[in-house]
Amino acid sequence: CQNYTLYTSQMIGPETIRTKVIPRYPQVEGVEAILDRAKDPLRKQGLLWHHQGSGQTYLMAFAAARLVRDPAYDGPTVLVVLDRFNLLDQVTDEFTTAGVPRIQVAETKEQLRELLREDARGVIITTIFRFHEAGVLNRRSNIIVLVDEAHRTQEGRLGAEMRIALPNARLFGLTGT
Secondary structure (H helix, E strand, O other), rough: HHHOOEEEEEEEEEEEEEEEEEEOHHHHHHHHHHHHHOOOOOOOEEEEEOOOOOHHHHHHHHHHHHHOOHHHHHEEEEEEEEEEOOOOHHHHHHHHHHOOOEEEEEOOOHHHHHHHHHHEEEEEEEHHHOOOOOOOOOOOOEEEEEOOOOHHHHOHHHHHHHHHHOOEEEEEEOOOO
């Protein structure tokens, strides 16, 4: 099924090796839950729990690709929020090699603020730390936020600042703890 098949490309020596990535059932169920909830005007958030090593990054990649490609979401901004700087390159590489469309990386607070204030669409990958003292950045309701390792950041000051910055966003936390 084209909605649940991604292809990664990896250079091994002089050759590019393409690998088909097909999700497990918990990933499919998680993506479907995100898609359904993102359309629901009354339920703006959710928490997906999967055990460590269950492929949360691919779950986010499948969800982001589906959200960006589906006209029902009206050209959304899918914000992938990480809690560690060293994950930016890893997640960006995984999303890129898997063919997730329209990816941008907000590497600084200023870049994130500019992208959101200018109403950028597509996928933005950033860290939770870039929301520090951001104020309101965008009031659109078709901003879908996927927070990796949500248990680490969403009950504190940075989680609150992210909610202030995106008051009408759809928020989905992923956790393995």
